[in-house]
Amino acid sequence: TIHKGERIGILGPNGAGKSTFMKVLLGRIQADGGELWRAEGIKFAYLDQQLPERDEQTLYDYIAGGLEGLGDLLRQYHQLTRDSNTDFSDQQVLDRMASLQKQIEQVDGWAVEHRIEAMLDVLKLPADAKMKTLSGGSRRRAALGRALIAEPDLLMLDEPTNHLDIPTIEWLENTLNEFRGAVLVITHDRQFLQSISNRIIELDRGRLRSWEYGYERFLVFREQQLEAEEKANQEFDKKLAEEERWIRQGIKARRTRNEGRVRALKQLREERKQRRELSGPARMSLEQAGSSGKIVVEAEDLNHRFGDQLILKNFSTKILRGDRVGLIGANGSGKTTLLRILLGEIKPDSGKVKLGTNLEILYFDQLRNQLDVNQNIIDYLAEGREFIDINGKQKHVISYLQDFLFPPKRVRQPIKSLSGGEQNRLILAKLFSKPANLVVLDEPTNDLDMETLELLEEILLDFSGTLLVVSHDRKFLDNVVTSSIVFEGPGVVKEYVGGYQDWLDQGGKMLSFLTDERKQKDSKPASSKAAPVQKTEQRTEQKTNQKIDRQKQKALDQVTRQIEKTEQEIKAVEDSMAEPGFYDQPQPKIQPTLDKMAALQEKLDGLFEQWQALEDE
Structure with a gap:
């Protein structure tokens, strides 16, 4: 209940x-x-759990869609008043608007329209932007708003x-x-x-089991319950073993056996059969390479922009062997960009980056570009091998996959049929099968269950090499990193000792996507109900005055066309990567395609940021 x-x-x-x-x-x-x-x-x-589709809907229409009938009325009215092609001298248009206004007023719909506008404000989502132009984070915010x-x-x-x-x-x-x-x-x-x-x-x-308290107390009582359950199961199994010995006694004992006891034994067997055992958490382990040089990465006076957005300004850092560094910041702040600059994948606009010696890098990519979804599980992992070397010991590929909760009957299953969490586990399985002394994780926790998350933390804590991690999971950051690089504002990137909570305790404050919108909201006059039809010309004039100028519109149109073109290019590269045998080619032949995909994705991110900046002007 x-x-x-x-x-x-x-x-x-x-x-x-x-x-x-x-x-x-x-x-x-x-x-x-x-x-x-x-x-x-x-x-x-x-x-x-899945993101909404990238389609032609505007954000206003998408969020209003959460209101069923009233939402449809508001969408129609919004489309009429915002469409530059609407002819307000046409009597049919005016009659249609009058009809919509009347229906909306009958259900106090203008108050709801104000709620939609307020929701768009607080989520910093432009009302007339189309869903197809938005990043994953913006579409998730839109879905929450809806x-x-x-x-x-x-x-x-x-x-x-x-x-x-x-x-x-x-x-x-x-x-x-x-x-x-x-x-x-x-x-x-x-x-x-x-x-x-x-x-x-x-x-x-x-089975469903309800616990009448929050997560923290649940953990305590759950542990006690599991211990009690294990003890009860041991007692049950002991009794079952005794009854099984009795039923296997000699011929004379079987002739004189108690039929009631036999029936009780059958019931015990059935109970044991119905009892489900815990599948257990994944049993991951990380292959450690030899030591790297003392200096892993050294960066000096880095400056970098994406379009008009400043990401880095005179940023310097030195990462030493054994450091465990978290990168923290809002979406679009440049965390992944900095990560790739430090790894030498992207050249900064200015400044120097020097990688250390003897580096063996393990890189977990949040976009899962490392997966060929048309391969099956075992072919992706094994690459033609039957055995994998893990810390000096050979292990059969199927046994290794079982450690990551992929049973033998599933190893021929195509990757595209896996859940997001299972895909992440498979990437980790492949990465962890190769020696590394620098582990780079970009949003590794998405979709993983909590037991696997906790095991991943244990593995990283046991890892003696260097760790760079981007994550929005605050507890994960607190548990695994010892220092943080924080994006506190445009070009403002600072280093702190400790994880996320340590940064907060030192007075840290991240620029929130809410901040500017709240200021704008505070400066706006309160909305009123819509004016009647006779004031339509006045409302239209107000909306016209609020429209962006032609130069800005031209820039928006140009960026939108570039976004569509880049998405088409990404789709073409993805199709080529999905071709059978693509990953069977030698690395020198595959790498240019992977580099092209990374460059296109970087370009797309930059275009989205340009588009957002234009919308926010």
């Missing part, structure tokens, strides 16, 4: 059925059995923190803690769950 005001976290390993359970509650999937009761008139809103605008009785969120930066996650935490309805959330972000949850539902081995 779910009650108003509850903020429930759904926990369970990857593949346990958490998303399926949520879709059953929504009615999108029919349960095989049992009963589902919903209160009459209850409103649901759902955030899918779910929240409905003010549902039950809000269901499937991995809401994916693609979000830390400021957005913290804003979402505050929003959910003030939300009056019930919240059901699936997440791998432990800090997020700890901040919002007041109840936990665990989906474990096919």
